[in-house]
Amino acid sequence: MQKLFSRLYPIQVAYLFAVAFTNAMLLLWFQKEGASYSGIILFYIIIYATAVASIAAFRSIRPRLFFILGIICNMAIFAIYAFGFKKEYLPFIALLYGPLFVLFWINYNILFFGNIDPDKKAFSSAVYAFAFSLLSTVTPIMAGFTASKAGMQAVFIIGIAFMAIALLLSARIGEKRSYYNLRISLKCIKGVKTIIFIEGFWEHITFVAIPLLSLFFIQNELGLGAYLSYLGLTGAVASLVIARISDRIKKRRAFIRILAVSLAIATMLLIFGSNIYLWIIFTGIIYLIAPALKPFQTTVSLDNVKCGMRELMIGREFMLNLGRLCGICLFLMSMAFGMKYGSIFLAAIAMMAYPVVMKMKGHYEARSN
Numbered sequence: 001m002q003k004l005f006s007r008l009y010p011i012q013v014a015y016l017f018a019v020a021f022t023n024a025m026l027l028l029w030f031q032k033e034g035a036s037y038s039g040i041i042l043f044y045i046i047i048y049a050t051a052v053a054s055i056a057a058f059r060s061i062r063p064r065l066f067f068i069l070g071i072i073c074n075m076a077i078f079a080i081y082a083f084g085f086k087k088e089y090l091p092f093i094a095l096l097y098g099p100l101f102v103l104f105w106i107n108y109n110i111l112f113f114g115n116i117d118p119d120k121k122a123f124s125s126a127v128y129a130f131a132f133s134l135l136s137t138v139t140p141i142m143a144g145f146t147a148s149k150a151g152m153q154a155v156f157i158i159g160i161a162f163m164a165i166a167l168l169l170s171a172r173i174g175e176k177r178s179y180y181n182l183r184i185s186l187k188c189i190k191g192v193k194t195i196i197f198i199e200g201f202w203e204h205i206t207f208v209a210i211p212l213l214s215l216f217f218i219q220n221e222l223g224l225g226a227y228l229s230y231l232g233l234t235g236a237v238a239s240l241v242i243a244r245i246s247d248r249i250k251k252r253r254a255f256i257r258i259l260a261v262s263l264a265i266a267t268m269l270l271i272f273g274s275n276i277y278l279w280i281i282f283t284g285i286i287y288l289i290a291p292a293l294k295p296f297q298t299t300v301s302l303d304n305v306k307c308g309m310r311e312l313m314i315g316r317e318f319m320l321n322l323g324r325l326c327g328i329c330l331f332l333m334s335m336a337f338g339m340k341y342g343s344i345f346l347a348a349i350a351m352m353a354y355p356v357v358m359k360m361k362g363h364y365e366a367r368s369n
Helices: 002-023 026-032 037-057 063-083 087-097 100-113 118-150 152-170 182-188 190-216 221-236 238-249 252-272 276-304 309-336 342-361
Strands: none
Touching (some): 002 063, 002 118, 002 152, 037 100, 037 190, 063 087, 063 100, 063 152, 100 118, 100 309, 118 152, 118 221, 182 190, 182 309, 190 221, 190 276, 190 309, 190 342, 252 276, 252 342, 276 309, 309 342
16 A cells, blocks of 8 residues: 555645645636626536536546546646636536546545555545645645736646646556446445435535635635635644544544534534624634545445445445535525525535434444444
């Protein structure tokens, strides 16, 4: 694992730096380029619809080739943003994002989680997620400063440069083609499909709803960068510490129950975020809890699914993206009918149901965890 980790993790860090750095200012930039709120939400709907379709359409995975294709696809998207973007291109750009879930993330997850220590599942999941939290802390303020001083074109060019680093690093990954069948993968995760869907459904809050609704309060690059860095900082360390404790005392269900209920309550509080001060406090609470819960959500699948890692990760990503798609569609409907907090309320209810569904499915029941 150590040798593979030393090859994989730098790819994840370089790739995520490029994505986090460019995405930090993306929605504000879309808005300034003339895109409407509904147009931006539709952009994300197309992304996740294409992701679901891509996972269903692919039949095999080739690690090095898929990394290379995924990274080149991202570089092409950044190049369009930097040198020829028009708001009318958004639906077509969204179509390019969907296959990346297969080309990069499913590919990466199979390699990473297929080689972890069975006694350190939660901690390994936290290490995996830590890169997201850490880079979400440092990149937004850097991107905000760059955009305010040199413009968004500079932001995208820097993104291309880090993608190029990830491309070079991916050449060290071995090439071993493997095949999959989505129907078999979904059958494999039968016991955890519902909670994975809930996980994905709730994630539309942090993926789309909070970043977009924050634009009602913050309209400049430096301010947005500082705010997003604050959100990233709140959860960067919490997930590692809590996951490490969980691996030692093995009481996963207790941690999950406390974190899921706390996250549901924090999500509900967003409805009362009527001014920038309350919004910053309530979103900060969410970004403290959600990264701490995320490793456990991955670990539930690792602990309770006994088939191969390839089938598990493909089925998991399919249900996650299906949940995200449904959540974003509801968010669009809520915005269209003037009830911008409608999908947030439903996401809070869904997260409150998360530990209940776990108990109904009997996860960790035999060990009284």
